[in-house]
Amino acid sequence: MNGSYSQFLKPHIKIHPQNLPFLLQINSSFYTQFTRHAFNGPLTSLQCGALLQKLTNLKSIKMGKQLHGYMISSSIILNNTYLNTKLSAMYAICGNMDDARLVFDAILLKNSFLWNVMIRGYACNGFSLNSLVLYREMLCFGNTADNFTYPFVLKACGDLLLVEIGRKVHCEIVICGLESDIYVGYVKNGELREALSVFDLMGKVRVRPDYVTFLSVLPACADLAALKQGKEIHGYVIRNSTEFDGSVINALIDVYCSSSYIAGGRQLFEEIVVKDIISWNSMISGYTRRGDVAESLGLFSRMKLEESVVPDRVTMMTVLGACGQIAALQFGMCAHAYIARNGFARDIMVGTSLVDMYTKCGSLGCSRQVFDEMSERNLVSWSVMIAGYGLHGRGREAVASFKEMKGEGILPDEVTFTSVLSACSHAGLLDEGREIFLQMRTEYTLSPKVEHYSCMVDLLGRAGLIDEAYELLRNMEVEPNADVWAALLSACRVHHNVKLSEIAAQNAFVLRPEGIGLYISLSNIYAMEKRWDDVEMVRAIVRRKGLKKEPGCSFIEFNKSIHRFLVGDKSHCQTEDIYAKLEELSVQLKEAGYIPDTSSVFYDVEEDVKEKMLWHHSERLAIAFALLNLPSGMTIRITKNLRFCGDCHTVTKLISKLVSREIIVRDARRFHHFNDGSCSCGDYW
Ligand code: ZN
Ligand code: ZN
16 A cells, blocks of 8 residues: 555545545556556546446456545546446445445435445345345335346345245235346346256255245246246245245246146146235236136136135236237226226226227227326337227328327337338338338437338338339348248239249248248249149148148137137037028128139149138138127127138128128238228238
8 A cells, every 4th residue: 555646636625534545545556557558648537437347347346446546536536426326336246345335325316226236236245134224225215126126135035034025025026017027137048047057056965945046046947938947846845835935836836837837837826725916917827828818817707706816907917918819808898897996097007908908809999098098108008009000900090199199209119110110001101101211210210120121011012012122121231031021922912923922932931941821822822823833832842841720710709708710610509500601601692793712722622622611711600600699780800810811801891791790800910890891901911
């Protein structure tokens, strides 16, 4: 130590005694190293900041202390919150908590980054109690904890064996909806695997894993769908069951529901004597994620009827998501009523989920009404509303909402641009789409991503500007993916451009070799041109690769339950009536001049068999069921897992005219509103 700091000290600066130790760290070698050679003169505050970052990354505490001293001596650090924050972070990250605290206490405006750095520093350096005290202080000062705070608070609870507090913190995490973020948002994929390997290690060296270990490792298992590790932990929990409470069981349910073993999750769930809200939410969202919506809605009904637990906002958002998945409008409306009765309606995220649900259930009017009644709307709410208009082919309303949103001072992000551009493409708004695509770069300095290009290729292709679409695709500044090529392929199908469709298909095949939809599209294009040899060649490839088409499946809601029809389904209790109705419709349509288009049938069979196969497509079964059961005049709403085939689209248009009914079908891409013989998609989908 030497006292050479005095040579840098400006005369008017008074040194607080507590800063003296830092000043004493400075020696002339520091001065030489950093100021003369590196920067050619005294350091600016910006340079100090950069240097601090470098020293933090290098964990070079000795140099850091010298820099601290220098900053005091040159009064750079005085009242500079930015530098003080960086300095405190440096000490905390290097494990010198005493000095970190000294700087921390002097900072008046502490941001959440700083709080998090300190909480983490204490938790990781064996000062668990300080970490928890600081966490409480952070909340008292009105800061909110986030996914950078919680893992270390949980760790501190674990180190101190404060199981009850740990449980409370876990509840807070779930309430904030951060449960999955903590590991997905914070720990990178590779580190998740590390978490699991540490757990394995603990088992090997016979360290008893504790409660917090499980709470840290189980979400990692769930994200990786690591069923094996999950089961090992389950075994451990059974052997030591007295030590563990509900949160570990709930985390285990999550693991099972995320992997292929949902039955295991359900069994655990049923074994819990007093199920808490987290258990219910885990189970309901498990089924929703797997697309088993009937089961998830069934559980929700049971939760309300049988048990003493009250659904919370997380439950309601999951249930609304489930309703949207299969367009269960009646269920969705019941959920809406429940939300209104129980005061969730003011919650911005619940409101946004409602807007999304109504859109996906085909009720755009209700969707807009909920949207207009929301007391507060954020970027997500707007994006959901705009995407909803797009899904229904209402491009003008989407563009108007986009402008309205900007008028309210909300800046669009990449997701909003995808929503509005896809709305333009679904509605064929060429000029608007072009202008908005341009705005991305000029007004918002966002570079278009592959999904934005995909919308533009679709939009240009739909307008018949296929060469321009191809030109845009070739000049993209990002690598094209299979979706962009598929969009070009669709355009070629509609505009009968065989040559370009072959180029598009070849490129798409390379990027998505198992994409059966691409092969079907190409084969349909050849069939339209009556190039039967080429059709056969494509089919031979499909056979050789063993690719299977996902079976078509349609849903319709009737009498508070969901009726599901697979292609050629004969399991429904009204099967006989349904097929008789289809026969009747087929005769009536033929009399009206309908000629079946069998080019999309992907099998080598006789023409009349092909025709029969078309009549057994799942959406037709659902329509027949609706005509038999729904009161006359009532709109028919159907959801389908795949895209409409050309012939079903024609038939549905004709049926809507024949029976004078509105038929709304959501296929894999968008909504089709059939009315009086035409469709809202304008025959482009
Ligand atoms: Zn069909
Ligand atoms: Zn349509």
